[in-house]
Amino acid sequence: MVKITLVEPGGKQIIVDAKEGGSLMQAAVAAGVTGIVAECGGSMMCATCHVYVNEDDLEKLPKKSEGEDEMLDSTASIRKENSRLSCQIKIGPELEGLKVYLPESQY
Amino acid sequence: MIEGPVVIIGTGQAGFQTAASLRIEGFEGDIFMFGDEPGLPYQRPPLSKAFFKDGSADRLLFRNQDFFEKNSINIKDNCSVKSIDRQKKQVLLDDGDTISYEHLVLATGTRNRALPIAGSDLKNVLALRTLYDANHIRKTAKAGQRVIMIGGGFIGLELASVLREFGCEVTVIEAEKRPMARAVSEQISTYFVDAHTKSGIKIHCNSMVSKVLGEAEAEGVKLSDGTEIGADLVFICAGVVPNSEIASEAGLETSNGILVDDLLLTNDPFISAIGDCASFVHKSSGTLVRLESVQNAADQAKCIAKRLTGTPKTYEAVPWFWSDQGGKKLQIAGLTGSADKLICHSDDENGKISVFAFENGQFVGVEAVNMAKNYVISRKILETGKPVMLSDFEASDFDLMEILKKIS
Numbered sequence: 289m290v291k292i293t294l295v296e297p298g299g300k301q302i303i304v305d306a307k308e309g310g311s312l313m314q315a316a317v318a319a320g321v322t323g324i325v326a327e328c329g330g331s332m333m334c335a336t337c338h339v340y341v342n343e344d345d346l347e348k349l350p351k352k353s354e355g356e357d358e359m360l361d362s363t364a365s366i367r368k369e370n371s372r373l374s375c376q377i378k379i380g381p382e383l384e385g386l387k388v389y390l391p392e393s394q395y
Numbered sequence: 396m397i398e399g400p401v402v403i404i405g406t407g408q409a410g411f412q413t414a415a416s417l418r419i420e421g422f423e424g425d426i427f428m429f430g431d432e433p434g435l436p437y438q439r440p441p442l443s444k445a446f447f448k449d450g451s452a453d454r455l456l457f458r459n460q461d462f463f464e465k466n467s468i469n470i471k472d473n474c475s476v477k478s479i480d481r482q483k484k485q486v487l488l489d490d491g492d493t494i495s496y497e498h499l500v501l502a503t504g505t506r507n508r509a510l511p512i513a514g515s516d517l518k519n520v521l522a523l524r525t526l527y528d529a530n531h532i533r534k535t536a537k538a539g540q541r542v543i544m545i546g547g548g549f550i551g552l553e554l555a556s557v558l559r560e561f562g563c564e565v566t567v568i569e570a571e572k573r574p575m576a577r578a579v580s581e582q583i584s585t586y587f588v589d590a591h592t593k594s595g596i597k598i599h600c601n602s603m604v605s606k607v608l609g610e611a612e613a614e615g616v617k618l619s620d621g622t623e624i625g626a627d628l629v630f631i632c633a634g635v636v637p638n639s640e641i642a643s644e645a646g647l648e649t650s651n652g653i654l655v656d657d658l659l660l661t662n663d664p665f666i667s668a669i670g671d672c673a674s675f676v677h678k679s680s681g682t683l684v685r686l687e688s689v690q691n692a693a694d695q696a697k698c699i700a701k702r703l704t705g706t707p708k709t710y711e712a713v714p715w716f717w718s719d720q721g722g723k724k725l726q727i728a729g730l731t732g733s734a735d736k737l738i739c740h741s742d743d744e745n746g747k748i749s750v751f752a753f754e755n756g757q758f759v760g761v762e763a764v765n766m767a768k769n770y771v772i773s774r775k776i777l778e779t780g781k782p783v784m785l786s787d788f789e790a791s792d793f794d795l796m797e798i799l800k801k802i803s
Binding site: 331 | 438440441444451453454455456457458459461462465689690693715717719724726765766767768771772774775
């Protein structure tokens with residue numbers, strides 16, 4: 289298990305135990321985090337699992353694919369430099385302690 | 396806002412989203428859901444895609460048990476609803492119980508179309524609809540087997556590419572002149588025929604299967620022109636039919652599905668129908684449609700959750716669809732079937748293609764492979780609801796961002 293912190297827009301922190309090999313989206317949904325909607329179930333179709341990655345943690349993540357990059361243009365909350373789709377963040381030991389911020393809205 | 400109870404028949408995407416959205420909208424009454432499959436509501440799209448490789452059923456769940464308990468959503472699985480008594484506003488369950496409703500939501504989905512051909516009941520003739528089916532396929536399929544898919548729609552081709560990657564020899568038999576003919580333009584069909592052929596999948600179009608060969612187990616198929624093709628596994632992927640009988644038996648109007656108005660109400664003001672089982676008039680094209688998609692199920696569920704909690708709005712969401720086949724992602728926004736003009740932009744070297752669809756000069760949708768940007772921006776253009784003409788596309792040299800900015 290890998291510990292990941294999700295911070296709600298109001299500042300509340302939720303720490304989830306994420307399974308290695310799964311995605312951050314799946315871990316958040318399994319933990320009942322309501323700020324991750326994931327309507328398409330991780331198929332990179334809906335951009336409702338949008339997160340802002342803590343700036344200091346950005347280098348822990350592999351680069352986003354062209355498809356993810358293009359889908360990020362359709363997020364409900366404003367896209368920033370550190371925007372990612374959590375369905376595309378694969379959990380591995382290197383992500384221990386990762387912190388991400390949830391957007392105001394997913395749709 | 397109604398007081399409840401709300402009874403939902405069906406625990407698929409539409410049923411699940413209805414319950415979840417009712418709670419999000421602040422509904423505090425009782426919610427009862429009935430589904431004929433075992434277990435918690437799960438996502439179906441991965442069954443013909445990633446699930447074959449990863450086999451993790453947990454990852455398919457929309458939400459875990461906790462969620463349903465915390466939100467007081469009562470789910471009864473392994474339970475089918477036998478009939479609706481509209482006078483008493485009750486449903487009758489298969490175990491003899493009756494449950495009263497203030498509002499009833501039919502989210503009964505579809506079932507696979509059975510083919511009236513000899514031998515389709517043989518062992519090793521498979522179909523995919525449920526998690527149970529998908530697990531059965533994972534246990535049955537072996538690398539090196541010869542597999543025949545009867546039907547070259549989305550499911551047939553998605554399964555074909557997954558099984559091909561797994562090491563099966565795959566042949567697809569399609570009755571129409573091209574695969575996915577009902578869903579996509581000719582250009583996209585051609586693109587995928589080329590891609591699948593390159594990966595070693597054989598595709599026969601204009602071909603009907605007249606018989607599944609074999610005594611106890613399927614050993615192949617016979618085509619209507621007499622050709623016989625040997626196989627170890629035969630899949631029937633010939634589309635679906637809506638589960639609308641429970642509605643028609645209760646006197647609700649049906650037409651290729653349960654007929655609903657623009658508020659998603661049936662001809663009984665206390666009964667709604669949504670998702671794959673519901674027929675409705677698509678707002679911008681004016682045609683009667685029944686859409687089999689995640690988007691339609693989820694958006695219609697949200698629409699009725701809002702109505703039941705006091706903010707009724709007509710259903711006008713822009714449809715979107717996707718299909719993953721052999722590492723290629725097809726993304727569709729809008730309904731392109733009625734188009735009278737198609738403009739194709741492709742980058743053959745990188746395997747990218749977009750088809751922009753127009754009807755009477757007006758933009759109605761896009762089909763894009765590995766070109767997410769064209770899908771995303773086109774969807775946003777359609778969501779503005781403003782008419783955009785082919786001349787607007789030409790004037791901007793198909794710069795979608797520029798078009799979107801101009802109309803937003």
